[in-house]
Amino acid sequence: MxxxxxxxxxxxxxxxxxxxxxxxxxxxxxxEEEPKVxxxxxxxxxxxxxxxxxxxxxxxxxxxxxxxxxxxxxxxxxxxxxxxxxxxxxxxxxxxxxxxxxxxxxxxxxxxxxxxxxxxxxxxxxxxxxxxxxxxxxxxxxxxxxxxxxxxxxxxxxxxxADTTATITEEQLKEYYDEDTDRFKQEEEVKASHILVKVEKDATPEERAAAKKKIEEIRDKITKGGDFAKLAAEFSDCPSGKRDGGNLDWFGKGRMVPEFEAAAFKLKPGELSDIVETSFGYHIIKVTDKRAEKILGFDEVKEDLRQDLINREKGKxxxxxxxxxxxxxxxxxxxxxxxx
Missing domain, CATH: 1.10.4030.10 (Porin chaperone SurA, peptide-binding domain)
Incomplete structure (x- = not known):
């Protein structure tokens, strides 16, 4: 990315x-209060x-x-x-x-x-x-x-x-890139989907048990060959389920609640998590892809750099x-x- x-x-x-x-x-x-005005x-x-x-x-x-x-x-x-x-x-x-x-x-x-x-x-x-x-x-x-x-x-x-037609040369872009390559560090990321069975904060033990039973039944359907996206669309309480089969797209560390993050980053692409409990309820997570931490190369960010320098000129x-x-x-x- x-x-x-x-x-x-x-x-x-x-x-x-x-x-x-x-x-x-x-x-x-x-x-000490301010005087009345x-x-x-x-x-x-x-x-x-x-x-x-x-x-x-x-x-x-x-x-x-x-x-x-x-x-x-x-x-x-x-x-x-x-x-x-x-x-x-x-x-x-x-x-x-x-x-x-x-x-x-x-x-x-x-x-x-x-x-x-x-x-x-x-x-x-x-x-x-x-x-x-x-x-x-x-x-x-x-x-x-x-x-x-x-x-x-x-x-x-x-x-x-601040409309500008500033021309940014290749040399300027390379010099800007070399100033601090750490700026282009891409942290480890995962691409994942999830199914959520929501549990309210004031849920009774019976309601919590019913929610856990529901998520376990959904997971059982998946392990027996059920389509994750279709089951997310049918059962998930997260809008992502109805919108895109539970797809949360790419995210790095610090974006999700700790329990969800820890489970997602432990999985390999294609793997399904156990039941994960968070403050939102019970989740099933499926990781579909992973990206290791790396420094993005000049060619990968060149056009972004160009736009950044143009934006600087516009800002001035x-x-x-x-x-x-x-x-x-x-x-x-x-x-x-x-x-x-």
Missing amino acids: KKRFTVGVLVIFMLSLCLIASAVTVPGSTG DPAKVIAKIGDKTFTEGDLSKEIETQGKAMRIGSINDIPKEERAQFRRMVLNNMVEKWLILNAAAEKKLTASEAEVQKELKELKGRFPDEAAFQSALQQQNMKQKDIEDKIRETLTIRKVMENV KFMDWLKGQKEKVTFMNPEDKETN
């Missing part, structure tokens, strides 16, 4: 939060558009929830000004980009949003794991869809304002454009403005 240098929509969104989080420490409430007070403006203390408070609350921060008072006092400035500038920059999208009539279609959502869900073992991840981030599926739509729209603006052009747009914004307190 080739190393990819593009980042998924959800990753981009969560990374933006992590970048903010990395700049602040959240040890719990300090007991007038929510109608204008703190930045561009043309007829104004940004108020109230707007900033809402944005701080939104990002705080994603970062599990109750309020700005939970941040050490000496770091609050920096956090406030970062959130304000992010809010202004996002408005500038989305305003350009509106002016240029650039928007993500529902089909594009659903395509990204489907790809995102495909990174999880099943729907339950996806919903659990959302819950951990205090998010609902609609929140993710909105963020995907917003991020896709931002991506369209980036492509529009986009940041230059955004800096120019930001010059049009007036910050009431000049110290609030970040210079990228």
Whole structure:
């Protein structure tokens, strides 16, 4: 599998939060509250558009929830000004980009949003794991869809304002590859399918026993020549069963829950696992292929490298454009403005 240098929509969104989080420490409430501010007070403006203390408070609350921060008072006092400035500038920059999208009539279609959502869900073992991840981030599926739509729209603006016809030579690509070949390490991976008989966390001993009996009967059918994919489609409680005969495609270590991972990586291609119990229930795993760890060769990643260097050029052009747009914004307190 080739190393990819593009980042998924959800990753981009969560990374933006992590970048903010990395700049602040959240040890719990300090007991020192911020002084009250007038929510109608204008703190930045561009043309007829104004940004108020109230707007900033809402944005701080939104990002705080994603970062599990109750309020700005939970941040050490000496770091609050920096956090406030970062959130304000992010809010202004996002408005500038989305305003350009509106002016240029650039928007993500529902089909594009659903395509990204489907790809995102495909990174999880099943729907339950996806919903659990959302819950951990205090998010609902609609929140993710909105963020995907917003991020896709931002991506369209980036492509529009940073269009480039940069020519990347073979020599540049080779030099870039040789800088750090460890970047192209492909970890050991397996390609596997599974059948899940789900067991709820609050299941009774009788319900758990019935689920185990069911999975044992399914495994018995397979060992007697039953078609794994057809049985997955008929019996599996994982969406992958109905969608693709239980196929989970390729995955490396750290992607699945520990019990599932340990069982899958012990199997050889074509082998069937014993019954595997995880927090989701009971599984039967069939490994269909394996790939050993290796360093991908230059020819294998050359086109990805080319796209990465082009994306770097686009990124520089986009940041230059955004800096120019930001010059049009007036910050009431000049110290609030970040210079990228």
